[in-house]
Amino acid sequence: MTLSSVSTGIHAADAQRGKALYGTCAACHAVDAGGIAAMNAPALAGQDSAYLVRQLQYFKAGIRGQDPRDALGQQMQGMAATLADEAAVENVVAYISSLPTPANSKTIDYDRRNGEVQYNASCGACHGPGGKGNVSMNAPRLAGLDPAYLRRQYSNFAQGIRGSHPDDRYGRQMQMMATMLSTDKDIDDVMGYLLSQ
Structure with missing residues (x-):
């Protein structure tokens, strides 16, 4: 391998x-x-x-x-x-x-405007418009993913739980980015925004 x-x-x-x-x-x-x-x-x-x-x-x-x-x-x-x-x-x-992207019917309360602004300022350059992913940046799709999963991964990066292995160069990049959203409200709003995409 x-x-x-x-x-x-x-x-x-x-x-x-x-x-x-x-x-x-x-x-x-x-x-x-x-x-x-x-x-x-x-x-x-x-x-x-x-x-x-x-x-x-x-x-x-x-x-x-x-x-x-x-x-x-x-x-x-x-x-x-x-x-x-x-x-x-x-x-x-x-x-x-080969499977279709699943439809997402889950919703959460969030400030859509703040979520979009925070996403575009902190995440969009790598993860692409609307969180659809960006192959050229090796950044995965975030749109439609469960907010609890996204929040846990964001926290794992911020705490060094994920992305700390020397061979995980993209994870190390994300560790640095995981400090961009500084309040729980901003994180929740971004998660809500991504869920809606």
């Missing part, structure tokens, strides 16, 4: 084999890969395939989920380890990539 570059074989991956492997993932991430908030598992469908491959590689290599305070990340390390090799990672991601 090469961590210095994300595999380019996604297009040649076998989504049907990936579907069989995804059965294990569905218990937490849902059959449609739309995520299950009660399981603390984010939506995967609609996420960039290179990002998903990188995160699975990071979990398998102990780059993500290595902090003892990250119980959910450690749980995901164990799950990623069930993917035997790089082909299995690519196949499961090919299957996830």
